[in-house]
Ligand SMILES: Nc1ncnc2c1ncn2[C@@H]1O[C@H](COP(=O)(O)OP(=O)(O)OP(=O)(O)O)[C@@H](O)[C@H]1O
């Protein structure tokens with residue numbers, strides 16, 4: 001029997017008032033796979049992540065995590081082995097950088113010295129000096145905040161990691177650095193990774209497989225290596241960023 | 251012609267629905283607080299932010315309120331040749347009503363707004379989502395410590411306000427109304443009962459609970475962007491103030507009727 005996928009959604013529906021964002025979305029992410037979901041602004045990528053995590057309750061459909069139906073609620077066992085890099089980093093303003101990175105360890109009542117050492121180790125992994133540990137989020141640049149967010153996401157070596165638009169708002173060089181870090185970390189740890197982005201450089205750096213979200217469903221999915229040969233005109237338009245084509249922004 | 255009536259009806263319906271949602275939220279906060287785990291460090295930090303930093307403003311408002319009250323009661327009492335009641339009426343008025351109400355309203359202005367703004371900003375910047383993904387219940391981590399700290403701190407603020415309010419009356423009494431310093435104090439203490447003070451402290455605890463729950467409630471359902479946070483902040487202060495005055499009436503009925 002094949003191993004259950006790490007994440008599976010079936011016929012997921014979610015609307016906000018008259019806006020039908022997800023309309024019967026089916027998606028599978030195999031264990032250890034790095035899937036990147038692409039799609040235009042407002043196509044519902046963030047809503048999809050929230051539905052998977054139980055931060056939004058789907059109107060219909062089901063989410064399975066590790067082969068277990070979730071009933072639309074956050075699953076404690078899944079979240080214990082989970083990390084997420086948020087679009088705006090979402091660092092806690094009232095805590096220092098190391099307390100952010102070590103948040104889970106401190107919550108588990110680990111000795112602070114030990115938690116701090118682990119935080120500094122993870123900050124080093126994302127290329128930040130130990131001096132950064134005692135700064136507060138308000139003192140960080142956007143790129144540094146993203147790296148701290150990444151360090152927090154990987155602090156307890158999660159089995160599943162989500163990346164929500166990891167490179168938006170960064171200059172191309174910093175975006176390249178973040179893409180490289182994500183690729184290396186995912187390869188090193190063998191974690192299952194689900195990334196949403198509209199940055200093609202991210203797609204090429206991170207993805208094993210690509211799925212395109214459009215009109216509330218997965219319109220196309222295939223190996224990242226085969227992306228350039230995809231026959232779907234919408235995929236072609238998206239990856240080349242052409243203004244003319246079948247794509248119409250909602 | 252029916253426009254204003256319809257609008258009033260709709261506003262009333264929305265307000266009632268809002269109060270219902272707020273009450274359910276309060277029940278969830280209490281339940282979360284009873285379940286643990288307990289974030290003790292957060293409670294201490296909130297005691298500082300809510301209690302300690304509210305002391306100056308609560309103390310000053312109480313002082314001036316006591317002073318004005320003494321003048322009014324003296325003027326009113328003069329109509330019945332009963333100027334000598336000033337010390338005891340000031341003490342009763344402050345401890346039973348004005349001490350807790352003024353402290354509650356000042357804390358509503360200072361604390362309901364800052365809680366709503368802080369939690370609203372956390373909502374908008376996805377820090378609340380981040381808490382969930384880090385296996386931490388936002389109700390337990392954010393709401394419970396604030397509600398607990400406010401419920402404990404406001405009675406202390408009321409006690410300080412009571413003392414300063416009575417002192418305001420005393421200062422005016424001896425400075426402007428010709429009372430003897432010693433006699434004024436003796437009159438204050440003699441007619442004051444323990445329940446006068448205790449009832450005010452109980453009211454303070456209720457008002458602290460209301461302020462923190464309202465701030466958390468509107469913060470957590472804040473809309474997107476700076477505008478959403480601004481609206482949440484305003485709604486929190488207005489709702490907390492109205493609820494405090496309504497609860498004050500209800501508690502006064504409960505404690506002192508008949
Ligand atoms: N809480 C909400 N209330 C109302 N509408 C919402 C809410 N969250 C999302 N939406 C709507 O759902 C749609 C999809 O939003 P979503 O954030 O998922 O887009 P996205 O694909 O992540 O876009 P971007 O690439 O710009 O981040 C948008 O039209 C948005 O307005």
Ligand SMILES: [Mg+2]
Nearest residue numbers: 045046047165
């Ligand atoms: Mg998004």
